[in-house]
Each structure stands twice: as C-alpha cells, then as structure tokens.
Amino acid sequence: MNLIKKLQLHFFWLPSVLMIADAISKLLFSDFWGEYIHLNSQNNILWFGIVELCCALIYIFPLTMSIGFFLITCYWSASIGIGIHSQQNNIFSLVMLFSFLLSFHWRGVSIFAGNMFGKKK
16 A cells, blocks of 8 residues: 555656656757657757746756646647647547546645645645
C-alpha cells in the first residue's frame, strides 16, 4: 500500500517528462512536425514547442502547479480540438490530458488551496 501511495505522489513526473520530450522534439525536428501536421511554416511548430515546454515547466513546481495544470489542460484540449477539426485521430493528446488529470488528482491538490492562489494557514 505504501508503494502505491509513493507512486501516486510521484506519478506527475511521467506525463511531465513525456510533455518535455515532445516539446524538445518539436524544437529540434520542426521540419518533420511541419510535414506531419501539414503546416507551411516550421516557425509555428517552434512556437508550439516553446509553449508546451513552458507549460510543463510551470506544472512541475508545487507553487505554480495549479496554473500549470490549467495551461496544460488548455493546451491538450486545443490539440484535441485541432485533431477533430482536421479529421486526424490523435490519441496521444487524449492520453496526455488524462494522465495530467490523474496525476493532479493523485497529488491531492485542490485547485485553489495550498498554492499561490489559496489562503495559507
């Protein structure tokens, strides 16, 4: 039981590392992602990578985790919406969104308690 609680407390590293790896791949291989997403400019892919990296880094720190969770939820939800609009079945966005929701729940963090938005005791 103690191992499960430790896993739940440290599970947030898994989706965070996956998101950082995805952002770095967008920064390093923007021409591949431009062809995959069918964008004319690789400059847009670089901005996607920068935004994704910033959101993941904001989420890692406990003080800014709530705002990072909000930003990540918006990012992956927009990715799902773009996938639906372009009629692509991108399951990675859905898996990432669900894993961040699960990790946020397992850490036992309320959205506005115990961080920069909540009242400190």
